[in-house]
Amino acid sequence: MQVFIVGAGPGDPELITVKGQKLLQTADVIIYAGSLVNPALLALAKQGATIYNSASMTLPEVIETIEQAVKIGAMVVRLHTGDPSIYGAIQEQMDELKRRQIEYTVIPGVSSFLATAAALKQEYTLPGISQTVIITRNEGRTPVPEKEKLASLAAHGATMCIFLSVHMLDDVVKELIAGGYDSTTPIAIVQKASWPEEKIIRATLATIVEELKDKDITRTAMIVVSRCLNTDYELSRLYAPEFSHMYRDAK
Numbered sequence: 001m002q003v004f005i006v007g008a009g010p011g012d013p014e015l016i017t018v019k020g021q022k023l024l025q026t027a028d029v030i031i032y033a034g035s036l037v038n039p040a041l042l043a044l045a046k047q048g049a050t051i052y053n054s055a056s057m058t059l060p061e062v063i064e065t066i067e068q069a070v071k072i073g074a075m076v077v078r079l080h081t082g083d084p085s086i087y088g089a090i091q092e093q094m095d096e097l098k099r100r101q102i103e104y105t106v107i108p109g110v111s112s113f114l115a116t117a118a119a120l121k122q123e124y125t126l127p128g129i130s131q132t133v134i135i136t137r138n139e140g141r142t143p144v145p146e147k148e149k150l151a152s153l154a155a156h157g158a159t160m161c162i163f164l165s166v167h168m169l170d171d172v173v174k175e176l177i178a179g180g181y182d183s184t185t186p187i188a189i190v191q192k193a194s195w196p197e198e199k200i201i202r203a204t205l206a207t208i209v210e211e212l213k214d215k216d217i218t219r220t221a222m223i224v225v226s227r228c229l230n231t232d233y234e235l236s237r238l239y240a241p242e243f244s245h246m247y248r249d250a251k
């Protein structure tokens with residue numbers, strides 16, 4: 001096996017998996033998603049490794065680079081931010097590799113919505129509040145199917161992690177309220193979760209737009225909307241004394 005699609009994690013170079021780190025250290029060719037992958041990870045590359053920034057490459061160029069490397073027996077790591085399965089545009093790469101009969105393996109990563117929960121010190125799934133996490137984005141240049149518009153998803157009142165949308169915050173807030181979230185619903189915005197320059201802003205749907213003004217947060221930020229963010233909740237059944245399960249009898 002020579003080609004690895006690797007999740008780089010959310011930014012902190014120690015949040016890549018052990019497997020991903022080992023592969024980065026042995027790769028002959030590294031193609032990384034330059035706009036978001038922390039360049040500190042590239043310091044792991046061995047001497048003589050060839051490193052490409054895919055930000056300035058097209059899909060055919062990426063595939064061509066991989067194919068050429070494989071032909072000469074080189075080991076390739078394609079490094080994506082967070083977990084590659086979320087807004088990673090990897091399907092088109094994988095399909096193209098398959099078409100060329102180039103085998104590959106995918107190594108998962110810590111997605112930024114999880115690093116965001118860690119930054120907020122927040123559980124997304126509180127009993128009696130929300131047991132569902134919706135991962136989504138507002139429509140931008142990439143269309144979003146009609147049934148998945150923010151307003152429709154908001155109707156569930158579940159915890160929502162909204163990617164790629166902080167530059168359209170006005171619009172996001174309008175959609176969420178139109179969909180049924182009360183304007184007092186808490187919202188948090190985390191920019192560059194797990195990076196040294198991480199920033200957290202907390203407000204409600206009514207106040208967040210004003211709160212974010214002049215803060216210069218226009219990219220690499222996660223929007224979390226959830227009543228979990230400031231609420232009294234029921235205690236989890238898992239650790240309740242009167243609750244028995246496979247590994248523990250009720251007291």
Ligand code: SAH
Nearest residue numbers: 082083086087111112163164192193221222
């Ligand atoms: N595959 C990535 C997401 C790529 S899309 C993942 O699993 O995290 C890029 C979007 O991810 C950004 O617009 C932002 O919404 C979010 N993002 C990426 N890194 C982030 C970070 N460190 N903190 C907050 N949001 C981040």
